[in-house]
Amino acid sequence: xxxxxxxxxxxxxxxxxxxxxxxxxxxxxxxxxxxxxxxxxxxxxxxxxxxxxxxxxxxxxxxxxxxxxxxxxxxxxxxxxxxxxxxxxxxxxxxxxxxxxxxxxxxxxxxxxxxxxxxxxxxxxxxxxxxxxxxxxxxxxxxxxxxxxxxxxxxxxxxxxxxxxxxxxxxxxxxxxxxxxxxxxxxxxxxxxxxxxxxxxxxxxxxxxxxxxxxxxxxxxxxxxxxxxxxxxxxxxxxxxxxxxxxxxxxxxxxxxxxxxxxxxxxxxxxxxxxxxx
Numbered sequence: 001x002x003x004x005x006x007x008x009x010x011x012x013x014x015x016x017x018x019x020x021x022x023x024x025x026x027x028x029x030x031x032x033x034x035x036x037x038x039x040x041x042x043x044x045x046x047x048x049x050x051x052x053x054x055x056x057x058x059x060x061x062x063x064x065x066x067x068x069x070x071x072x073x074x075x076x077x078x079x080x081x082x083x084x085x086x087x088x089x090x091x092x093x094x095x096x097x098x099x100x101x102x103x104x105x106x107x108x109x110x111x112x113x114x115x116x117x118x119x120x121x122x123x124x125x126x127x128x129x130x131x132x133x134x135x136x137x138x139x140x141x142x143x144x145x146x147x148x149x150x151x152x153x154x155x156x157x158x159x160x161x162x163x164x165x166x167x168x169x170x171x172x173x174x175x176x177x178x179x180x181x182x183x184x185x186x187x188x189x190x191x192x193x194x195x196x197x198x199x200x201x202x203x204x205x206x207x208x209x210x211x212x213x214x215x216x217x218x219x220x221x222x223x224x225x226x227x228x229x230x231x232x233x234x235x236x237x238x239x240x241x242x243x244x245x246x247x248x249x250x251x252x253x254x255x256x257x258x259x260x261x262x263x264x265x266x267x268x269x270x271x272x273x274x275x276x277x278x
Contacts, residue, residue: 021073023064031103032089033064035073038112039083047116049084049144049226050108052101053216054124054131060093072123075217079255082222085115095154096131098138105142118144118230123221125149125212126177133185136164145228145237147221149212150174152181159192161185165228165237167200169215171207179203198237204244214251215243 019040025033039048053072060066068074073088087104101122109115122143124132129151136146137155140163149169153161170182182201189196215221220241227238241247 019076021076025064028103028107031100031107032091033062034087034089034104035064035067036108037073037076037082037086037088039085040081046114047119048114049119049121050105050115050117051082051084051086051222051225052105052120052122052135053086053088054096054101054122054128054135055088055091056124056126056128060091060127062090062092064090066090070213071128071216075255078217078252080217080219080222084222084226085112091127091131096127096134098131098135098155101131101135102139102142117142119226119228121145121225121228123147123149123216123225124151125215126151126209129177129182130154133158133161133168136166137161140164141230144230145225147215147225148182148185149215150177150182150209152177153185153188158185158188161189162193162196162198163235165198165235167202167224167237167240169202169204169212169243171204171209171211173206174209176209198235200237200240202240202243207245211245211248212243214248217251217255218247219254 020038022036024036051072055067055071059069067088067090068077071088072086076082076086085108087108089101089104105120109117120142122132122135123146129148130153132146132148133151133153134155136143137157137160140160143164145165147167150171168182170179172179186201189199224238224240
């Protein structure tokens, strides 16, 4: 009995040290099923940021494991260390609904008292890029910073985006979602405030639809998000790093050798599929 107790405590300590990834199904009423990743080294006296990852159309459905195919949860499983809570909801289909995402955020805030409500971030690509724009527009007073890649926006309140430090990234060679969709978002923001003081808009020559997905694996991506807080005076947007093919090519380099990273064989299978990420 004593040995079993020691083994249990050892396993529990290991899980706590490494952080925990759990699948939450039917946990929040009128919301999405979602993955929840808790931060390493959880303490009661240190507030942790909260990151929301919104996937693209190819991961929609009812099989929650699909959400682990790419993005922030996949990056964590490959070895990306994030000292933050991460939620990754699954959209069963159609446009992302900001109110359903917010219900998950509120559930996490209620159940984990070390979530820093002044450091809530959202990022996504393609359909998730649309979701990021619409969520930030719906809750500009709740989102500390956002990154929207190769998407657009459907909100009627896009002017609200001028209140949020926002980084929009879109490639000119995107054949899946035209860069015109991001142009429309920026135009709507400029109609409200020509200076768009909290916007960074990168129109990247020659970049296709799938290349921005590597942003989810870069440490610099999360460092940029975490550099913002609702407590910042006037909420300025901080300088972003240069997004180019050379930078994106380094996305996995510091992950492959880490314990717990997915095998090279599995990565090879993924590359052979040549699946377009949406």
